[in-house]
Amino acid sequence: MKHHTRAAVSVIFLIGPACALVLLVGSLWGQTGSGDSKSAQKLSASSIQIEPMDPGDVPMPPEFRVAIYENLITQIEKTGKFQHVYRSGDKEAARVPDLVMLRTTAQSFRKGSQKEREVVTVAGSSSIILKVHITDHAGQTLVDRNVEGKVRFFGENLRATYDFSKKVANIVRDTF
Amino acid sequence: MSVQNPIVNVSAAMNSFRATRARIFARGLFLLAFGAPLMFFPAPARSQAAGTGQAAPSVVQTDVKLVIGGEKIKNNSRGTLSVEGSSLQFATAKAKVEVDASSILDISTNEDSRENITGAAKVATMAIPYGGGRVLSLFSHRVDVLTLEFKDANGGYHGAIFVLPQGRAAPIKKQLVAMGAKASVPLAEPAPANK
Numbered sequence: 001m002k003h004h005t006r007a008a009v010s011v012i013f014l015i016g017p018a019c020a021l022v023l024l025v026g027s028l029w030g031q032t033g034s035g036d037s038k039s040a041q042k043l044s045a046s047s048i049q050i051e052p053m054d055p056g057d058v059p060m061p062p063e064f065r066v067a068i069y070e071n072l073i074t075q076i077e078k079t080g081k082f083q084h085v086y087r088s089g090d091k092e093a094a095r096v097p098d099l100v101m102l103r104t105t106a107q108s109f110r111k112g113s114q115k116e117r118e119v120v121t122v123a124g125s126s127s128i129i130l131k132v133h134i135t136d137h138a139g140q141t142l143v144d145r146n147v148e149g150k151v152r153f154f155g156e157n158l159r160a161t162y163d164f165s166k167k168v169a170n171i172v173r174d175t176f
Numbered sequence: 177m178s179v180q181n182p183i184v185n186v187s188a189a190m191n192s193f194r195a196t197r198a199r200i201f202a203r204g205l206f207l208l209a210f211g212a213p214l215m216f217f218p219a220p221a222r223s224q225a226a227g228t229g230q231a232a233p234s235v236v237q238t239d240v241k242l243v244i245g246g247e248k249i250k251n252n253s254r255g256t257l258s259v260e261g262s263s264l265q266f267a268t269a270k271a272k273v274e275v276d277a278s279s280i281l282d283i284s285t286n287e288d289s290r291e292n293i294t295g296a297a298k299v300a301t302m303a304i305p306y307g308g309g310r311v312l313s314l315f316s317h318r319v320d321v322l323t324l325e326f327k328d329a330n331g332g333y334h335g336a337i338f339v340l341p342q343g344r345a346a347p348i349k350k351q352l353v354a355m356g357a358k359a360s361v362p363l364a365e366p367a368p369a370n371k
Contacts, residue, residue, distance in 0.1 A: 052325075052333055062284045062323040063243075066335030070244045087332030114291065118313035156290075158243065158337075 043142060043176055045100045047084040048076060049093045053130065058106035064128065067158045068104065071165035076102070079169050081176040098137055102168075105131045107146055114156055125152045126160040132168055134175070143175055235259045235351050237344050242266055245324070245336030246273050257322075257338055259351045264324070266338070275326050275336070280357035282325040285345040289316045320345035 053060075053068050077085045086093035093099055107129040116124025127150040134143035149164025151157065240257040242249055248271045249255070255268035264275045292315045293301060301309035322338040322345040340348075346363060353359050 052335075061286055062282070062325070063286060063321050063337050066323050066325060066337055067244055069333070069335050087328075087334065089327060090330050090332040092330060115289070115313060115316060118291075119310050 043136075045098045045136070045176060046082065047086060047093065047096045047098070048082045048100050048102055048134075048172075049086040049088065049090070050076065051088045051101065051103045054103065054105045056106050058109050060106055060109045060128075061111070063158065064109070064111075064161060067161040068128070068130070068164060071161050072102070072104070072168060075165040075169035076172055079173050079176075081172055100137070100142065101135050102172075103133045103135075104168075105133070107131055111157055112151070117151070117153055121153065125150055126157040128160050128164055130164065132171065134172075143171060145171070147171070235347050237340055237348065239341065240266065241339040242273075243337040243339055245334060246271075247334075249273055257340065257348065259348060259355070262355050264348070264352060266336075273336075275324065277352050277355035277357045279328075280324060280326045280352060281333075282323075283349050283352055283357050283359045284323045284361055285349050286321040286323070287342070288319055288321050288339075290319050290339065291316045318342040322348060 050069070050072055053065050055065060073085060073087065076082070084093075084096070086096075086099070108127070109129075110125075110127045112126035113124040127148060129146055129148045132143060132145055132147050133141065135141055147164060147167050149160040149162070149167065151159040151163060236256060236258040238256045240255060242251070242253050242255065244251050246253065246266065249266065249268055253268050255266055258265050258267075259277075262277050264277065264280075266273045291298070291313060293312055301312050303309070304312070320340045320342055322340060324336045324338075326334050326336075328334055338345075349359065350363055353363065
C-alpha cells in the first residue's frame with residue numbers, strides 16, 4: 001500500500017512539470033507564429049493627429065471630454081510609434097504627407113459614484129464607450145471599433161478616461 | 177431662606193452715566209473732525225467700475241489641484257491659480273503655466289465631490305478590520321471643477337482640468353469671460369435669497 005502511494009506521488013511530480021513544459025513551449029511557439037502574421041499586417045505612419053472627442057447625442061460633462069483628449073495624447077505619445085503626435089488644429093500637421101487621424105465618438109456614458117464603488121463594491125461603476133476611428137491621409141479606414149473605459153472598484157470617475165486611453169494605445173501598438 | 181435687598185446708590189450711578197455719555201460725545205466729535213476731510217479725498221476706490229482704463233483686480237486661489245493638462249506640470253499637482261493681467265496662471269513651487277484669456281475656446285464649471293482621505297492614507301484604511309475603511313469612504317467634501325479648452329500658438333487644441341474648493345470657480349470664470357474668454361454655458365445667476 002505504501003509502495004503504491006509513493007509511486008503515485010512520484011508520477012504526479014513527474015507529470016506536473018512535464019505538462020507545464022509542454023504548455024510553455026506550445027505557447028511560445030504560438031506567440032512567435034502569430035507575431036510573424038501581425039508584423040506582416042502592421043502599418044506605418046510618421047505622425048498622427050488626434051481630434052477632440054465628438055460627444056454626439058451623449059450628454060457628457062466637459063471634464064470627461066477634456067480628460068479623454070489629454071489622456072489619449074499622453075498614451076499615444078508613450079507608444080513611441082510616431083515621430084509626432086499632433087493636436088487638433090496644429091498648423092504644422094498639414095505639411096505631413098503620411099498623417100493618420102484619430103477620431104473618437106461617444107456611444108454611451110455612465111457616470112458612477114466613487115463613494116458607492118468603495119462602500120458597496122458591486123455598484124457605482126463608471127463607464128464610457130467610444131467609437132475609435134483611425135484613417136490614413138487618403139481617408140481610408142484603418143481602425144474602426146468600439147472601446148470601453150471603466151472604473152469598477154477604486155479611483156475617481158475620471159480614471160475611466162485613463163483606462164480608455166490605455167486600451168486605444170494598445171490598439172495603436174497592434175496596428176502600427 | 178432670606179433674600180437681602182441690595183442697597184443701590186442712585187446718585188453715584190447717574191453721575192457715572194453722565195460722564196460716560198460725555199466721553200462718547202467727545203470721541204464722536206474727534207472722529208467727525210478727522211473723518212470729514214477724508215470723505216472728499218480723491219483716493220482710488222476698489223469698487224471702481226470696470227472699463228475705466230484701470231487693470232481689473234486679480235483673482236488668486238491657493239490650494240488648487242491640476243488634474244490634467246499642464247504641459248510642464250505633472251498631473252495632480254497642487255498650486256496657486258490666479259487671473260493676472262489678461263491671462264490665467266497656474267503656479268507650483270517648480271513651474272508655471274500661463275493661458276491667455278483670448279485663446280480660451282470654452283470654459284466651464286461643474287460641481288463634484290472628493291473623498292477626504294486620499295493617497296497613501298487611503299491605502300492604509302484598507303487595513304482597518306471589519307470594513308472600517310469602507311466607512312471612511314463615506315466622508316467627502318464638495319468641490320468645484322473648472323475645465324478649460326484653449327489653443328496654443330500653433331493652433332493646437334489643449335484642455336486642462338482644475339479642482340478648487342467649493343464656490344471658487346465661478347469668480348475665475350467670470351473674470352476670464354470679462355477678459356475675452358469664450359464660454360458655451362453662461363455663468364449661472366445666483367439664486368434669489370429665500371425670505
